[in-house]
Amino acid sequence: TQLLEQSPQFLSIQEGENLTVYCNSSSVFSSLQWYRQEPGEGPVLLVTVVTGGEVKKLKRLTFQFGDARKDSSLHITAAQPGDTGLYLCAVPSGNTGKLIFGQGTTLQVKP
Amino acid sequence: DSGVTQTPKHLITATGQRVTLRCSPRSGDLSVYWYQQSLDQGLQFLIQYYNGEERAKGNILERFSAQQFPDLHSELNLSSLELGDSALYFCASSPDPGGPGELFFGEGSRLTVL
Secondary structure, three states, X not given: OOOOEEEOOEEEEEOOOOEEEEEEOOOOOOXXXXXXXXXXXXXXXXXXXXXXXXXXXXXXXXXXXXOOOOEEEEEEOOOOHHHOEEEEEEEEOOOOOOEEEOOOEEEEEEO | OOOOEEEOOEEEEOOOOOEEEEEEOOOOOOEEEEEEEEOOOEEEEEEEEEOOEEEEEOOOXXXXXXXXXXXXXXXXXXXXXXXXHOEXXXXXXXXXXXXXXXXXXXXOEEEEEO
């Protein structure tokens, strides 16, 4: 059983469409991070959310942390081919700094 | 460029062999983390070192070992390799072991076991 369940696993859309991906758990977290991984690269941090109900915006990306701090969503407005990649949510485990990652959502944006 | 350097980028070897993956963390980062990424398991935490000492351990196989040297670079040793060990191995670093800070990942080492 995965600690973090991400959905959908795969998403293929046309440029200009909107989309939302989800990261769910039955556990409560002190914080949650979203990373994006492009082919041939390592994951890169997009955002950290720490407060229940928090909403953060990064250009066309909107991140929300659930009120109960068990889940999060990432909404992309007017997707572009440059948004193509693997989106991973991650939470801290213990107090050592290590992160546990979800399986990820692979997003393909076609021109 | 994350500042984390991993070598080699690609490695092809045979079952039963042993390989060593190397990681140089960002300048000033004391924590190094190793992750394994495969299609069916996703990004799995293996082990963490902080300033030369083992800090946390994940589901790392007994055939795998790691260490962090005084200059803070780290090596992941994989022995008695099996087909299922084929994966991307990532190293990440961070300045603060307490979190929830950002992890800075290298570009990974792609291991293929034939």
